[in-house]
Amino acid sequence: MEIDELTPAELRVWQAFSRGTEVNFRTPPDEEATAGNTWGPERTLRAEVLRTLLLNGPRTAGETAVLKVAGARITGRLDLQYASVDCPVHLWACYFEEEVDLYGAQLRRLSLGVSVLPSLHATALRLDDSLRLTLCRVRGPVRLAGARITGALFLDGARIGEPAQGADATSAPLPEDASAPPLVPDRRREDVLQLNGAVIEDHLSARGLTVHGTLRLYGASIAGTFDLAEAQLNCPAGVALAGTGLAVGSDLNARYLRANGELCLKGATIAGTLVLSDSRLDNPTDTTLHASTLSVGADLHAMRLVSNGRINLRGARIPGQLNFAYATLSHPGGVALRASSLVAGELWFREAPPIQGMVSLRRSQLDLLHITPETWPDEVRLDGLTYTTLAPHEPAERRLALLRRDRDGHVPFSYEQLTAAYRRIGDDGAARTVQLAKQRRHRATLPPYARLWGYVQDATVGYGFRPVRAASWLFSLLLIGTLAYTAERPRALKPDEAPPFSALFYTLDLLLPIIAFGQEHAYTPTSTGLQSLAYALIITGWVLATTIAAGVTRTVSRQ
Template sequence: MEITDPTPAERRVLAAFPLGEGVDFLDGADDDPSAGAAWGPERTVRAEVLRTLLLDGPVREGRIAGLKVTGARITGQLDLRYGTVAHPVRLRSCHFEQAPELYGAQVRTLVLNGSVLPGLMAGALRTEGSIGIVGCRVAGSVGLQGAKISGAFFADGARLGVPGGTTGEPVLKLNHAEVATDVWAAGLVAHGKVLMNGATVGGQVNLNDAELYAHGATALHAETLVVGTDLHAMRLRAHGRVNLSGARVPRQLEFAHARLSNPGGQALRVSSCVIGELWLRDAAPVEGVVNMRRAQMDLLHVPPEVWPERVSLDGLGYRALTPHLPAEQRLPLLERETEGYLPYAYEQLAAAYRTAGDDAAARTVQLAKLRRHRRTLPWYARLWGHVQDAAVGYGFRPMRAAGWLLALLCTGTLAFTLHHPPALKPGEAPDFNPPFYTLDLLLPIIDFGQEGAFAPRGWYQWLSYLLIATGWVLATTIAAGITRSLNRQ
């Protein structure tokens, strides 16, 4: 296209392009591109002029041509669909009347930092360098779905969407995009869904200090996201669901000091994820359900006070827990399971304590598991469970049995010392020994020859029955406890 009747502003751009020089229209540091609709012709450039330069602009030998414009008002639509742009594009602090259209285009690098746009349509874009929308204010959607970015994507401090907007369209589309290095969006403010499902990022994703607003909906949709190193979201403010189901984060998923809120729904979903370390250090209590079903992690750092009232932990696997706390502070979480009693959750917690070398805490968890399981049994099984619990703590408190036996031994010894039972065969009976007679009654296997030689009467006979029955109960529960201990080994 031949450029006719260029304005003074366009003449400056035309002269600077083949030299790779920049053109700055800003009138002072306080010049705000949001007021760009009122800028006059002295800083207005037609989008069709820029398109002509980028697709077929002049190149001067020995110089690297490039479009470098700051503080311009760009009228019309910059339409580069399926085009090949061999020059860098840097349009900083500009005011766009219409959303640029770059679907399927190939560019060297694209920088729109500080600009104001109604939207950006760049699905399937290919770049040899980076894309930057740092500090941009975009009323509509930034569409980079399926893009392949050989460098990084920068969106630090960008403002996307309109507060209270109800269009339902994601304000940032990075779904199925491939970013060779990093996604850097610290301080991003998004009024609407941020879409990253199926994206692949070679380095890290940085959402530190970001604010995501999607009340009652999904604020961050990043299912099956694959990250090369870390996903940092320190001090994140998410009003809506954060969905990372199926994501792969080999190092840290960092939510320290974050505030996750989605009352009445899921606030955080990391089900089926593979994560090196998940950190919720010093985060605010989560408002909404946390879903970690079938996730696998090396380290889980979540203080007890951060967990919400309802969690879903079925199949969650982890190797270590930090900070290291007594089991009594971790166990209440397992009572909040949405699916009810889950044996695996208790086994996993006990395994983490054993890995840390805290066998006492592991036994406490195993005991809590059996007590929780008892509530699911019929009444007669619950009754027998209470007996085992009181006697030996289901085998995890074996010293209780010794205490019970000692108490019964003392009781029987005192009673039979005060009243010797008569011998069945006076001429053949051994000398009566109250302690060993009581042991004969208590221990069903050992025979000291006392029980069969003497026959108590009256209430002493009832006492002997009680000692025999209690001895059988204790012997059974002790045997069950020993078996359980051997199975754990």
């Protein structure tokens, strides 16, 4: 392309290129590019001119060539497919009339910050430095699948995709009412930000990013931090973030995130901490956070999180804290939290309101479980849940109500875990209360004859966990027998051989089936009433002895 074919605006850019200086068409300097379609020829550049400049533009010895333009209107399609560009490209606050095509291109550095684009096709892009899309407005998809960026990717404040029904994200906030009917997903807006298979060798900064559609990160790798703080992801009734197999080398910060749709981090690996504190996730009819088999190197912070939908943490590995302090989890009629087979250091629900929807912690392993009885929902599944410490300390009666709400019915393992937790802190009384409740719950599953024997054991010695009750029975029967046989002394069978009569030891002889004081065989009651009392004392003694022996055996075996 000859210089005499260039417009005055293009000539300015051509001449500045080899010197590495900027051409700024912005008037005033803070002018927005959203009105770029109204800009005249004095600030209009043809895409073919920029292509020629980047591939075959003039170079000045000793100077670094840079394409650095601000506030230009770029007409035509900027086609750099498979191109190799060895100079930095800065097209700041520009308005692109057609798609920017960087498929398979090799670039040194690219900055399109504050620009307006219909779409960006940069699949398999190779960048030796960073890619800046800060504050960009992209109406269509941004395709970076398979891209490899040696530096960082900046998406701070960018808006990608168009909101449903033409509404702006700022004028259509996410619904606060969890019972509001779900919006119908617009399939045309899915996958508007594609980073699947991308490799970012530094960090990905996307603070304040707004996406209308799906942010896809399947199998992507981010060596540094992934910052999604204050972002808005909108894909109603769809997948707002598809991050299956995502690998993050440091922290994933999604504090103050607003997501309408599912966040999928299934099988993702985050070497540092995942932060969802102060965020709001809305997907009332389905899953808000799908993070099954997630692996986190440190903690998952979800303090003050509001989730309207199901959270799925099945099989996740979180060696530090899983912190839902002050969080609101709601999925009425469904599962609010599925965390079966979870392995975590600590699970916190400190001062969290009552959970609406079922909680499943089956087969999970925790060092510390911190939750008040009031926070648990009306339905749970806890079979196989193990924990070392249960906090805060509550009376056993307040904890037992939860075990009766288990969807799986009578789960003996849950009672054993609660018993062990009380024993570890030295509260043996609470441990015995839990074991007694376990036997009573088990009794309801037995046939009638076994239930009858269970009632006898419960009434007499509390299945061996209420030894004072057995002593009370013995003392009461001993008192009754002593008074009765003192009032009407039994007759000696062989007066010459009988030992002196003692009403106390005669009653003990009747009550205790093993120990003999020589009274029972030497004397016999003189009336039918006293004989009936003797039979009653003998039968009751055997019952008490059997139940006490069974209870003691059970208690010793538990030790």
